[in-house]
Every structure is written in C-alpha cells, then in structure tokens.
Amino acid sequence: MIEQNSAMPVGELQERKDGEMISHNTAELFANKKVVLFAVPGAFTPTCSEAHLPGYVVLADEFKAKGVDAIICLSVNDAFVMSAWGAAQNAENIMMLADGDGSYTKALGLSMDTAGFGGIRSQRYAMVIENGKVTHLNVEPPKSFEVSKAEEVLKQL
Structure with missing residues (x-):
C-alpha cells in the first residue's frame, strides 16, 4: 500500500466532461499542485452518495481557501457513471x-x-498530495467512514 511521503504512481484516469472523454496522466495531474484525492467503493452507493x-x-x-488546487473523487467505475454521479x-x-x-x-x-x-x-480513503507526493493518507477500516470525511481531511491542511 502507498504510504505517506511516497510518490504517486504514474497512470491514466478518465473523465467525461462537456460530452468529451478526457484521459489524465497522473504525473501531470499531480505535478506542482496540492490535490485532495478521495476514493469511494462505488458511485451511487449509499454512504458514498449520502455522506462522502x-x-x-x-x-x-x-x-x-487552504490552497488546494483540485479535489478529485476516484472510483473503480467508468467515466460515464462518474460523470452522471457528479451531475x-x-x-x-x-x-x-x-x-x-x-x-x-x-x-x-x-x-x-x-x-x-x-x-x-x-x-x-482520502489523501493529500503535494507535487506528486503523499503528505497525508487516511485509509478507512472495512465498513467504516471516519478518517476520509471531508471535515477530517480539512483539519489536516
């Protein structure tokens, strides 16, 4: 598992925006930025949709206001589902x-x-990434929702 102070792996993530499919290289996505990345088990699922x-x-x-350049929600779903869920x-x-x-x-x-x-x-989970490096990592135990809440991550900034 990735750890605090580790570099983020390089990969490709997809986004459906304004009717277009965009592929994001993570090296570019996280370079020279402060990013909050949180991940959910699935779009449209109860805890993810009602709270996370x-x-x-x-x-x-x-x-x-605390200097975060981007907030990213990541899920193992397709870009069409993520776009519809975001909308x-x-x-x-x-x-x-x-x-x-x-x-x-x-x-x-x-x-x-x-x-x-x-x-x-x-x-x-939720993590704070600064210039491609993990500065905070909050992984939830199974069936929990405490440390990856927005309120908890905001306290760490």
Whole structure:
C-alpha cells in the first residue's frame, strides 16, 4: 500500500466532461499542485452518495481557501457513471475521475475484492498530495467512514 511521503504512481484516469472523454496522466495531474484525492467503493452507493461525496461538495470552497488546487473523487467505475454521479450530486467543483479497470487503484495498493457485489473496487480513503507526493493518507477500516470525511481531511491542511 502507498504510504505517506511516497510518490504517486504514474497512470491514466478518465473523465467525461462537456460530452468529451478526457484521459489524465497522473504525473501531470499531480505535478506542482496540492490535490485532495478521495476514493469511494462505488458511485451511487449509499454512504458514498449520502455522506462522502456531499461532504467534499459542501466544503470545496474551504479546501480552495487552504490552497488546494483540485479535489478529485476516484472510483473503480467508468467515466460515464462518474460523470452522471457528479451531475446528480451537483459536484461541479470536484473532478470525478474513473479508474475503469482498477489498475491505478491496484498500483496504489488500495484495491479490495467485493466478489459478487462489484468485483475489484477501491477501499475508502482520502489523501493529500503535494507535487506528486503523499503528505497525508487516511485509509478507512472495512465498513467504516471516519478518517476520509471531508471535515477530517480539512483539519489536516
């Protein structure tokens, strides 16, 4: 599993924006920026939709005021699902990125197998990345939602 003070792995993440498919190279995405990245097991799932993503949507301006250049929500879903979920959640200030095949999540060492529920998904976590390096890493124990909440990450900035 990736650790605090580690460099982020290089990979590709997808975003559907304004009817276009955009591929983001993570080396470029995280270079010379302060980024809050949080990951969810699945778009439209109860905790993710009722609490996790909404917390970041509500507090986006406070993150920006603390010098955060981008807030990214990552899930092992496709870019179409992430785009629809972002629209449904009014997440205009959040980059809704897809790790369609789970390869980036696996490279981070933060994947989990949910078997019949959905297969390979991401663990729930949040991290702060400064210039491509992890400065804070908050990984939730299974079935928990405490340390990756927007309010908790905001306290770390």
